[in-house]
Amino acid sequence: MLLPRLKWVPLLATLAGCASAPANSGMDSFADYAESVFRHQNAIISRLMMLSDSDLLPDTDNFEDTEQAMHDACHLLNEYAEREADGESMGLRFKAKVQSSIEDCDASVQKMEGLLSNIDPVLTPPHGQR
Numbered sequence: 001m002l003l004p005r006l007k008w009v010p011l012l013a014t015l016a017g018c019a020s021a022p023a024n025s026g027m028d029s030f031a032d033y034a035e036s037v038f039r040h041q042n043a044i045i046s047r048l049m050m051l052s053d054s055d056l057l058p059d060t061d062n063f064e065d066t067e068q069a070m071h072d073a074c075h076l077l078n079e080y081a082e083r084e085a086d087g088e089s090m091g092l093r094f095k096a097k098v099q100s101s102i103e104d105c106d107a108s109v110q111k112m113e114g115l116l117s118n119i120d121p122v123l124t125p126p127h128g129q130r
Helices: 030-053 061-085 092-119
Strands: none
Touching (some): 030 061
């Protein structure tokens, strides 16, 4: 299931609050980490769309399950971005849920990127470059 992605939207400054970035993220602030995850996911979705348009995506359960898991893990971050783009206000509880979901989103994006590197290594940057 491929969904069109928003272009990067300035977001997540208010989401960050007092949170700090995970130690293994290489980021100084949670807002930077969240923005990086959002951008990385959008890049992966763009690659999926390009490969799909070229009929290069594998038709395997593992690939489809990994893609769906990424969409599921990142749905709150994407919903936040859409609401932010629409100028909607969001409650603290929703923001906290988004914040607590970002590390799982990041892990699922990285897993999808790993599968993509097996299909077309040219499309996937070396690990750590987003």
